[in-house]
Amino acid sequence: MSEKKWYAVYTRVRWEKKVAEVLTKKNIENYCPLNKVQRQWADRKKTILEPLFKSYVFVRTTEKEHVQLKSTDGVISLVHWLRKPAIIKDLEIDMIRKFLNEHSNVSLEKTDVNVDSLVRVVNGPLMNHEGRVVAVKSKTVKIVLPSLGFIMSAEVETGRIEIIRDSGVYYERRSNTKMV
Numbered sequence: 001m002s003e004k005k006w007y008a009v010y011t012r013v014r015w016e017k018k019v020a021e022v023l024t025k026k027n028i029e030n031y032c033p034l035n036k037v038q039r040q041w042a043d044r045k046k047t048i049l050e051p052l053f054k055s056y057v058f059v060r061t062t063e064k065e066h067v068q069l070k071s072t073d074g075v076i077s078l079v080h081w082l083r084k085p086a087i088i089k090d091l092e093i094d095m096i097r098k099f100l101n102e103h104s105n106v107s108l109e110k111t112d113v114n115v116d117s118l119v120r121v122v123n124g125p126l127m128n129h130e131g132r133v134v135a136v137k138s139k140t141v142k143i144v145l146p147s148l149g150f151i152m153s154a155e156v157e158t159g160r161i162e163i164i165r166d167s168g169v170y171y172e173r174r175s176n177t178k179m180v
């Protein structure tokens with residue numbers, strides 16, 4: 001028997017929860033990441049659960065079960081990479097679950113750049129400088145999901161972080177001068 005792996009299925013628009021429900025009834029392990037989001041109506045605020053990845057549901061199956069997936073109502077196709085069904089790493093599914101358990105109002109940002117990618121600045125004060133991409137931004141935590149090509153981000157209070165090692169180098173914001 002071949003090993004079960006995580007894959008992503010592309011669903012009809014706004015069918016993520018329905019597809020996950022049908023897959024569960026078919027005994028196909030699936031995960032539809034739901035994001036806790038505050039919505040404001042004229043008379044009230046309400047926290048709702050909406051799919052984090054629009055038109056995607058993750059499934060843990062063998063390749064033999066792909067035919068059964070394709071015949072599921074609401075499933076359009078498996079997501080492919082280099083003409084083969086794209087395999088999602090267990091670690092990335094675990095990161096999504098953990099991130100959504102710890103944060104609400106999570107947002108997604110499409111990216112073609114991965115952490116540690118070597119890049120060159122093409123305009124601005126640091127034009128032509130090269131460096132490696134790092135996930136650092138004011139009060140934002142970012143987790144990169146390389147095989148999905150997304151960055152998840154959520155606001156995190158600075159009091160909830162700890163500096164493990166200080167490089168001793170920082171940039172003064174106003175003058176853009178490097179301080180050592």
